[in-house]
Amino acid sequence: MTRRDIAELLFLSAVWGASFILIEITGHSFPPAWVALLRLTFGGALLWAVLLLRRRTLPPRRMIVPLLLVALFNNAIPFCLFALGERTVPSGIAAVLNATTPICALLLSFAVQSMRPARATIAGVLLGFAGVVIVVLSHEGAAHNTASSVQFYLGVLFIAIGSLGYAIATVIAKSRLQGLDPIGLATTQLSLAWLMILPVALFGPHPTEIHPSSIVSAIALGFAGSGIAYLLYYDLLSRISSTHVVAVTYLLPVWGLFWGYVAHEPILWTAYLGVLIVIAGLALMNLSLRTVPATKTPPMEDCVTCDAS
Numbered sequence: 001m002t003r004r005d006i007a008e009l010l011f012l013s014a015v016w017g018a019s020f021i022l023i024e025i026t027g028h029s030f031p032p033a034w035v036a037l038l039r040l041t042f043g044g045a046l047l048w049a050v051l052l053l054r055r056r057t058l059p060p061r062r063m064i065v066p067l068l069l070v071a072l073f074n075n076a077i078p079f080c081l082f083a084l085g086e087r088t089v090p091s092g093i094a095a096v097l098n099a100t101t102p103i104c105a106l107l108l109s110f111a112v113q114s115m116r117p118a119r120a121t122i123a124g125v126l127l128g129f130a131g132v133v134i135v136v137l138s139h140e141g142a143a144h145n146t147a148s149s150v151q152f153y154l155g156v157l158f159i160a161i162g163s164l165g166y167a168i169a170t171v172i173a174k175s176r177l178q179g180l181d182p183i184g185l186a187t188t189q190l191s192l193a194w195l196m197i198l199p200v201a202l203f204g205p206h207p208t209e210i211h212p213s214s215i216v217s218a219i220a221l222g223f224a225g226s227g228i229a230y231l232l233y234y235d236l237l238s239r240i241s242s243t244h245v246v247a248v249t250y251l252l253p254v255w256g257l258f259w260g261y262v263a264h265e266p267i268l269w270t271a272y273l274g275v276l277i278v279i280a281g282l283a284l285m286n287l288s289l290r291t292v293p294a295t296k297t298p299p300m301e302d303c304v305t306c307d308a309s
Helices: 003-026 032-054 061-085 090-097 101-113 118-136 149-176 180-203 212-237 247-262 269-288
Strands: none
Touching: 003 032, 003 061, 003 090, 003 212, 003 247, 032 061, 032 180, 032 212, 061 149, 061 180, 090 118, 090 149, 090 269, 101 118, 101 149, 101 212, 101 247, 101 269, 118 269, 180 212, 247 269
8 A cells, every 4th residue: 555545544534433523513403313414415415516527427226226225224324323322422432333333244244145254253253342342331431411321321222223234234235236336326325315314304303502513513524424535435445455445444443532532522441442352353353354355346334434424
């Protein structure tokens, strides 16, 4: 990798890592469905502009079913659930929980393909989940808004389900949406998710008191977390292999904790220990998969990836 590639990887991970704190700040004024709707609005607007200016192509209509499924599981559901969960769970902890996405995606892939994972893969999965458990259990008392333990763990559950949604979308996209124009795919994905969220936002709770910081965060979340991040991600994949881009997965929880620290969230030393264990688990998983030839086909994550997020 060149210096430019490394710089873009670091910047991409920082942007996606910041999505968690931006979700939290946006949620101070907007209900979860509105957080998702605003993110999709600004992110989609940027991608539509890029698509039209570069004259990129949209996916064919015959792929509408997998496109709808990916939009649902990769955007509509997780964007709402992360915003809902971060009402009681600090953003840094949400970032660590999001690190379970590649683990779940791998497990789902093995289940779909009826494959037996190697021992090193199993060890990596167990290690990754152990790190997440350490972080969650040690931060029960750090819940937002004096939330109870039940509310904290309910928020953890919402975020975990959102991360599982990213994993499901990854498996669907890899099996059904290969070979499409990545910008067209990302634009379609956000647009379909916007149509799904719009009625939920309009007929659900509406914002009452809107703070300027929440508006700025919503704009940054959409343009950066769901717009610029996609463009950076696919630009990197056009030059380097996906096995190198996977480094973003390792850096996301680190950046999530960093931005949480900047926002003065309570972070215990166990969080850093847990993140190191999670990264070790992810690294072990990827080492065990090195026998599979690397491709440049982009995995579908926001947050990775995904979105982060």
